[in-house]
Amino acid sequence: MSNYAIGDLQGCYEELQILLEKISFNPQIDYLWFCGDLVNRGPDSLKCLLFLRSFQENCKIVLGNHDLHLLAVHEGVREMTPSDTFMDVLESSESEALMSWLKSLPFHVNEIVETKSGNFEFIMTHAGIAPHWSKEDLIKNSDELSLLLNGKDSKKFLEEIFGNYPIHPSQCKSKEDGLRLSINYLTRMRYLGPNGSLDLDFKGPIEEAPKELIPWFNSDLNIIQPDRQVLFGHWAALNGVTNQNQITALDTGCAWGNKLTALKLEDQEIYTCDKLN
Numbered sequence: 179m180s181n182y183a184i185g186d187l188q189g190c191y192e193e194l195q196i197l198l199e200k201i202s203f204n205p206q207i208d209y210l211w212f213c214g215d216l217v218n219r220g221p222d223s224l225k226c227l228l229f230l231r232s233f234q235e236n237c238k239i240v241l242g243n244h245d246l247h248l249l250a251v252h253e254g255v256r257e258m259t260p261s262d263t264f265m266d267v268l269e270s271s272e273s274e275a276l277m278s279w280l281k282s283l284p285f286h287v288n289e290i291v292e293t294k295s296g297n298f299e300f301i302m303t304h305a306g307i308a309p310h311w312s313k314e315d316l317i318k319n320s321d322e323l324s325l326l327l328n329g330k331d332s333k334k335f336l337e338e339i340f341g342n343y344p345i346h347p348s349q350c351k352s353k354e355d356g357l358r359l360s361i362n363y364l365t366r367m368r369y370l371g372p373n374g375s376l377d378l379d380f381k382g383p384i385e386e387a388p389k390e391l392i393p394w395f396n397s398d399l400n401i402i403q404p405d406r407q408v409l410f411g412h413w414a415a416l417n418g419v420t421n422q423n424q425i426t427a428l429d430t431g432c433a434w435g436n437k438l439t440a441l442k443l444e445d446q447e448i449y450t451c452d453k454l455n
């Protein structure tokens with residue numbers, strides 16, 4: 179049995195099939211972890227969702243910002259943009275069922291895996307983990323979001339979670355502010371500014387970042403403990419490099435012309451498939 183953590187899929191169905199051949203994926207015994215952003219930008223969002231749902235027992239998947247955007251467009255609370263490529267999902271006869279399934283996916287996964295160097299705990303989210311959050315904080319916030327997303331007021335929830343503010347817990351004036359901040363930590367974070375405040379404006383490379391901004395994974399993270407590894411996607415420009423032993427970036431920008439990456443958790447071996455033409 180092996181566990182493979184796979185980067186942002188974003189509709190790259192053909193590349194996923196090639197990658198699964200490369201790792202000799204065996205649905206009888208292997209598990210696939212997906213760090214979110216299953217859809218959008220790439221060509222085959224619908225095929226990706228149908229494929230993953232068809233063997234969901236083998237998959238551990240977290241939601242990303244593009245998945246939430248799709249849910250919001252489907253609910254009619256957000257507009258499609260010209261660069262969105264998930265019309266195939268919206269037009270599918272399966273769309274209602276697929277949206278229900280998407281909503282049921284969590285914002286974090288955490289599991290103990292028996293690796294070559296002993297038991298390790300792996301924690302995966304789409305973008306990252308708030309610097310002040312413990313594991314208990316992560317679980318509490320993530321589970322609260324999932325409950326609301328799957329509740330009877332899920333449309334209202336989707337109306338409230340988009341936006342760049344607040345950028346720090348001290349600025350939260352309402353429950354909705356807190357939910358929006360949690361969602362942004364989990365699905366959109368890249369850089370943190372002074373006092374650990376979120377900066378969702380700057381998206382450029384680290385070497386060009388204003389000096390008051392640091393990548394979230396370079397801050398002093400409460401979540402980091404011995405025998406624990408954090409996995410995330412979302413940030414294709416990192417190309418898999420964080421220079422942090424216990425924090426691994428999985429998104430290598432397949433939808434942007436680069437490649438799809440799978441990390442075998444047991445031995446940290448990396449497998450890739452280049453973007454097809």
Ligand SMILES: [Mn+2]
Pocket residue numbers: 215242243244304365411412413
């Ligand atoms: Mn993303």
